[in-house]
Amino acid sequence: MKRVLYLFLILLVSIMGACGQEQSSNDTSLLEQEGIIVEVKEHQGRWNQILVVPNISEDDISNKTTAELIEMAQENDGAYYGFGPGEYEEFRVGTHVIVYWNGDQEDSDPPQREAKKIDVVSK
Template identity: 60%
Template sequence: MKKLLALFIALSFLVVGCGQEETNLEQQEGIIVDIKEHPDGRNQILVVPNILDEDISNKKLDELIKLAQEKGGAYYSFEIGKYEELEVGAHVIVYWNGLQLDSNPPQRGLEKVDIISK
């Protein structure tokens, strides 16, 4: 009986620990304004919060980067082929582990993405 109780307690800690992993992720909602393909096998999307589709139409890359800097946008890096459904103009929620490179806009690793609309 003690072994069963100990096993139950151990499994409870494991389940709680695994369940909290996703809740420890930071998130940002916004629109994808740029997608970069890099030769090192990684892609990046530039996500900018609090904008409308009209805010990005007919803008050059340097204007989009400036908009991202002003609005708190960030680049999110992921493996090529992992999120092929992502496209410029998509409204997304991106998740990352809280770590980032201190560039402007910052660069973060993409852990998960939810597409709200395309």
């Protein structure tokens, strides 16, 4: 009886450990990009998008046209990130964010990616 109890406990601990490993591997599989939001696109009832450009300051984007902002994104590895309607409504141009995504992207320049999570660093 003790042997069966020990086997059951070992099996239970193994299963719980595997579940914990699966969760942590999902968290670490996301890629991240930190940058400044240079454009916000709102599409009625569909995905909304932000254009995030790393390694720039808010001063770099002032008085720029949309075409100039897109060119800046192309030169600095920026990307569009899509998210569902009603999510992240507080985003404004100039907000400093960290965007998490799964590594998939559409072949465009700048690329288009699905945001899995977005953290605001500063507004």
